[in-house]
Amino acid sequence: MKQASGIVRPKGWWQTLQRLFLFAVLGLFCIYYLVPLFVMVSTSLKSLAEIREGTLLAPPRAINGEAWAKAWSTACVGVRCNGLAPYFMNSVLMVVPAVLISTFLGALNGYALTKWRFRGADMIFALMLFGAFIPFQVILLPMARTLGELGLAGTIPGLVFVHTVYGLAFTTLFFRNFFIGVSDGIVQAAQIDGAGFFGIFFRIVLPMSIPAIVVTVIWQFTQIWNDFLFGIAFTVGESNPVTVALNNVVNTSTGVKEYNVDMAAAIIAALPTLAVYVLAGAWFVRGLSAGAVKG
Amino acid sequence: MAGISLKGVRKNFGATEVIKGIDLDIEQGEFVVLVGPSGCGKSTLLNLIAGLETLSAGDILIGGRTVNDVPPRDRDIAMVFQSYALYPTKTVRDNITFGMETRGVPKAAQAAALKEFAGLLQIDHLLDRKPGQLSGGQRQRVAMGRALVRKPEVFLFDEPLSNLDAKLRIEMRTEIKKLHQRLGKTVVYVTHDQIEAMTLASRIAVMDEGHIRQLADPETVYEDPVDLFVAGFMGSPPMNMLAGRLVRDGGMAVLCDDGPSQIRFPLPDRIAGRVAGSEGRDVVLGLRPETIFAAGTQLPGPDRFLFERPVVVDEPTGPDTMIVFEIGGQDLIARVRPKDARPPGAPFRFEVEMDRAKLFDARTGLRL
Structure with a gap:
């Protein structure tokens, strides 16, 4: 960190444009990687009824921890229903x-x-x-x-x-x-x-x-x-x-x-x-x- | 009672022979310096004495006891490494006491020894720091403390000063010498620095390619080198080496090519007597820089030889100035007083103390 800020860089509108482009691409990739995680978390907090509406990318309307509780302790794994x-x-x-x-x-x-x-x-x-x-x-x-x-x-x-x-x-x-x-x-x-x-x-x-x-x-x-x-x-x-x-x-x-x-x-x-x-x-x-x- | 004896010591690494048969007797309390260029086997020899390498042949005795198969910890030795080799996760205190701890020395005795040597080495204020927080000189002191505190009979030093800056090196050199005088223990010290060797040693072993070329006190090694290698290695700036031929011309003399002409260095009787009758032999004349000076600037003595050459380069060092001149296309160095120095190109009258000249056989390199 200390060293990176010490390196002299060229300045000017062209350099600024290049950096903006760089960060735009990085941001895009960031979203690309994070969206699946977001969908997982938000889906796990929705009720089944809300999921059926098909609003995959929308955040949950109300936080609902039931699915977590069920996954942990009562979901069925084969014939045993003790959760994970x-x-x-x-x-x-x-x-x-x-x-x-x-x-x-x-x-x-x-x-x-x-x-x-x-x-x-x-x-x-x-x-x-x-x-x-x-x-x-x-x-x-x-x-x-x-x-x-x-x-x-x-x-x-x-x-x-x-x-x-x-x-x-x-x-x-x-x-x-x-x-x-x-x-x-x-x-x-x-x-x-x-x-x-x-x-x-x-x-x-x-x-x-x-x-x-x-x-x-x-x-x-x-x-x-x-x-x-x-x-x-x-x-x-x-x-x-x-x-x-x-x-x-x-x-x-x-x-x-x-x-x-x-x-x-x-x-x-x-x-x-x-x-x-x-x-x-x-x-x-x-x-x-x-x-x-x-x- | 802890001298060291090496008898016919050899060491191979695979097919490479690194130590080629060394016999060396070190008296109790002696300070022996192993000196030589890199790769001459001096560090390997030290590791053999320490027990960090296994002998290929021969015997090593410490205090009269054969230690060929004795592990390092039971040899009653301590060693200071070039890299200091401090334990990075331990504090200075624990670095120093580690050896006593593994040997089960009682806590009270540990504390007493720590106090004694930490005071001696002036590191008592550093005891709670880690090696990473110390400067090079401080680390060096801690490494010394770790060696001293065990009070072994033999100390082994492996280029302990070569990682220090020039000023600190001279300081620590003096300190090591003081410690040796005070403790009187046997020391074997490895260095590639011939000045360190000269200043510290009671005897110097000059090593080359797995052999000891010469073993003698510093003055003898400097003034009476056995061959060209020793003569060239010891001394800074190095000895001037001038190729020539023995001729009889009144007395004996060395004739050297000097461009279109020739220059004759008359030999003093002492040397001439040894080479009488071998005219025509190819020889090398060794002249130390301090034996060549501005004509008439030192008290007159026997067997002086005067000649004149233009100055090629002058190099002031402070107390002396080095004048570089040429004979037969070869650079030679004279050591003159700064006030006698002349600028490059100026003619200069040199006076040589031929009495201190060394003569070597050009073919075998041996001293004549």
Whole structure:
């Protein structure tokens, strides 16, 4: 910010015109992106009667929270009519351990691959990176068998396991690229100071890597929370995550299509990723400025 | 009792041999400076002593104990890094006490040691800051504090001053020397700066391509370099190197091409005696800038040689002025008093102290 305002720009009516044009285009794109969200929110707050009038873009005449309450606690998911709440909890129980474990292991991997170089470290990293490019569909069948053998088929711990394993490629990549920029001297100094592998990791390296942790957590949380394929393939009925339940809410029809409930349910399912982005984003910025230490 | 002995030390990185067999004995309390151009292996050698690199061959002994397989933390050493390598998330206080904490030193002893060295290094007012809030010189002091506070037998310094500005570098240099005099611990210090080496060392090891070319006290390294490499590396401005041929002409002399004509530098008896009978040999004559000055401006001595050349460039440095002149198309530098300086183009009478000249074999580079 400070620097951007310092750069000297040419002045004149032509430049002003160019800037006006620039902002007009940007504004247009902004609207283009925001309209669907607006329609979702306003539809979720309308009554069914108002929706049937077909005024899609009009704001609701009166705020009506019924659709939200129904989506949360009484909407029918298949034959069970408990709303999204239990499935939302499933997702939380899945995403929290999966994010924590995969982030922690990724940090440990990245640290070992960069600061404790061993023969074949580059090879191992290349292979792990390869894991990031395997399409989800390819591993469905072998993973299903593996979960069966482990006795985790159809359970939330099973899903945690899948997401942890599949996320390792990404988390390792993030942390490896972060740690490669951390001076080796710091690790050497800590070694001379008498700290060991885990001592240096927990007391020196991990506190330095808050920016990397935040990026990884945002990424992993978004990926795992929004996942549909693993959720529908590896869980059944009561253990479905919220994404699968949302699909079922929308597809379960009891004669009338309740658009307001569908919209409320969709927003509920999307809220946590938004929240993580906003909360962690603040940390992210703080982490970046705190980490900007030379040497 | 903590000298350091290196016996036949070698280090390879893959197929590249970085340290090619080094033997070095460092006495307890000595200040040894490893100096050399970048890539000569001096930092690698220091890391081997620290235990941050594993030996390929040979033995390292610290205080009489073979430490080849001893990890860094058990070698009773402390190290100061070029990048300072402070822990960025810890306060200055925690940076300094971290080593004692990992070793389980009682809190009271930690506090006492911290107080002692923070006072000594004048960083007591900075203890609650993070490294990011410190200036370069302050970080340097904290890094020193972290090394000192453990009271090890051996200190290792890896170019600790090269990130500081010129003024601060000189200040810290003096301070390091004071600390060494006060604590009397063994120090191994790596630098590429030959002035740092000269000012700090009790002995200098001049390194090149994985070998120690010369190991001696600063005066000997400066006045009695074993070969062209050492002679050219030590000294600023560097020694003038003049290619020529040995001739007999009354006494022995070095004959150098000088454009259409030639110039003869007569050798003093001391040097002449060593090269008697080898007329026609290609040699390099080494003349330090301070041994060439304006004729008649210093007390007369034996074996002076006078010649005249036009000034090419004059470079005042304050206390002295460097006069650049040419012999046979080669630039030479003389160090004269500022008031003797002449503008470019003016003829200048030079006087050379041939008694301090060095003579090298042009083929092997060895001192004659």
